Amino acid sequence: MKWTKTHDLIVAFSGLAISWAFIGLTPTGPARAAGPGVTITQSTNCPNGAAHCVTLSWTDSTSQAGCSSSSTPPCSFGYNILRGTVPSGESSTPLNSSPVAGPPFTDATIVLGASPLTYYYVVEAVETVGGVVDPSAPSNEVSQAFPGMPQPATGAGLSNVH
Numbered sequence: 001m002k003w004t005k006t007h008d009l010i011v012a013f014s015g016l017a018i019s020w021a022f023i024g025l026t027p028t029g030p031a032r033a034a035g036p037g038v039t040i041t042q043s044t045n046c047p048n049g050a051a052h053c054v055t056l057s058w059t060d061s062t063s064q065a066g067c068s069s070s071s072t073p074p075c076s077f078g079y080n081i082l083r084g085t086v087p088s089g090e091s092s093t094p095l096n097s098s099p100v101a102g103p104p105f106t107d108a109t110i111v112l113g114a115s116p117l118t119y120y121y122v123v124e125a126v127e128t129v130g131g132v133v134d135p136s137a138p139s140n141e142v143s144q145a146f147p148g149m150p151q152p153a154t155g156a157g158l159s160n161v162h
Contacts (some may be wrong), residue, residue, distance in 0.1 A: 038123055040142040050108035054080060054144045055117070057104045061125040061136065073130035080124045080135065081105050088141065090122050099126045110146065118145040 038058040046053035058079075067075040078099020082090035095107055110119065124139035 036037070038116055038121075038142050039138045040144050041120065042146075046108045047106060048108055050110065052110040052112060052146060053106055053108040054110065054121075055104050055106045056121055056123065056142070058123050058139060063068050067127055067129075071129075076128045079103075079128050080126050081107070082122050082124065082138065083107065085117065085122055086121045087143070090120060090138070090141075094124075099128075112146050112149045115148045116145060117148070118143050 063157040067077040080094035084090035
C-alpha cells in the first residue's frame with residue numbers, strides 16, 4: 001500500500017490543555033497482483049507425497065519496489081492465492097497461511113472425489129503498512145480440471161474373501 005499525505009498533525013496548546021488532530025494518510029493501494037500472465041500447470045510430481053497438484057506462476061507486481069521494513073511506516077509485501085470450485089467463486093481465505101514472497105506457488109491440497117472437479121484460482125498482491133492490510137484487485141482467473149476418481153465396486157455378487 002502506498003500512502004499519500006493528505007493532512008498534517010495539528011497540535012494546539014492552550015494553557016494546560018493540549019488539543020490535537022491527525023487527519024491522516026490516504027492509502028492508494030498496491031498495483032494489480034499480476035497482469036494477464038497468470039498461468040497454471042498440473043503435475044503429478046508433487047511435494048509432500050500429494051497425488052495431484054498445480055503450480056501457479058505470475059508476473060511480480062511493481063508495487064513491491066518501494067515496500068520494505070525500513071519504509072516509513074514499515075511495509076511488507078507478498079501475494080495471497082485464492083481458490084474456488086466455481087468460476088469467480090474463490091474463497092476470501094487464502095490457501096497460504098501468510099503472504100508468499102513471489103511466484104511460483106504450488107497447491108498440493110487438491111482433493112478429488114468420484115465426480116470430475118475444476119479448481120479456479122486468482123492471485124492478489126498484499127501490502128501491509130503499519131498493521132493495515134491492503135489487498136490488490138485479483139489477477140485474471142485460471143482453472144484446472146481434474147477427472148473423478150474411480151470408486152471401488154460394491155453391490156450384489158461381490159464377496160469379501162480373506
